[in-house]
Amino acid sequence: MNNNFLAMEKTIHDFAQELYFRNEAATDLLEKDEQKDLLHFDRSGVEELQEIAGILKDFCQPQVRAVLEVSEDANKTDLDQKLLQNQSHQLLQNYANLEKLVAYAEKQAEQKNKKLSKQWVELKENLAKMNINQIEDIEKTTKSMS
Numbered sequence: 001m002n003n004n005f006l007a008m009e010k011t012i013h014d015f016a017q018e019l020y021f022r023n024e025a026a027t028d029l030l031e032k033d034e035q036k037d038l039l040h041f042d043r044s045g046v047e048e049l050q051e052i053a054g055i056l057k058d059f060c061q062p063q064v065r066a067v068l069e070v071s072e073d074a075n076k077t078d079l080d081q082k083l084l085q086n087q088s089h090q091l092l093q094n095y096a097n098l099e100k101l102v103a104y105a106e107k108q109a110e111q112k113n114k115k116l117s118k119q120w121v122e123l124k125e126n127l128a129k130m131n132i133n134q135i136e137d138i139e140k141t142t143k144s145m146s
Contacts, residue, residue: 002079005074005079005080005084006074006075008084008138008141008142009071009074009077009084010071010074011134011135011138012067012071012084012087012088012091012135012138013067013068013071013072013074015091015130015131015132015134015135016064016067016068016071016087016091017068018130019064019091019094019095019098019130020061020064020065020068022098022123022126022127022130023056023060023061023064023094023098024061025119025123025126026056026098026101026102026123027053027056027057027061029105029117029119029120029123030049030052030053030056030101031049031053032119033049033105033108034049034050034053037049052101052104055097056097056101060094060097063090063094064090064091064094067087067090067091070083070087071087081142081145082142084138084142085139085142085143088135088136088138088139088142089139091135092132092135092136092139095127095130095132095135098123098127099127102120102123102124102127105120106120106124
């Protein structure tokens with residue numbers, strides 16, 4: 001088994017695990033904001049938040065969970081550059097979606113002349129701490145090998 005492959009899979013697994021929890025936190029925050037909008041009778045805001053939460057729950061989380069499951073069994077997997085490339089690409093997409101979601105929350109708060117809640121700020125800071133460069137490097141490396 002190629003040690004480089006296993007190292008990349010470990011990096012992917014660790015990042016996916018962290019991203020999974022960030023997705024969970026974002027979903028919880030969306031549901032909380034949705035409830036607030038319902039209390040203020042802001043139906044359009046609720047529909048938009050429900051749509052975003054649905055995408056996170058139904059698309060992003062299962063995708064990240066699949067990456068986690070595959071990377072957990074990396075030592076049983078044959079060296080597969082395409083697999084690494086697909087995993088890293090999916091994680092980059094999901095990470096970008098969370099960044100867009102935080103930007104959306106910031107915009108919504110700004111429109112309401114409010115500050116971003118402490119939980120949203122924490123999510124934003126935690127996203128910034130994630131080592132996205134490692135995943136980008138894996139994607140670049142695997143693209144150049146295929």
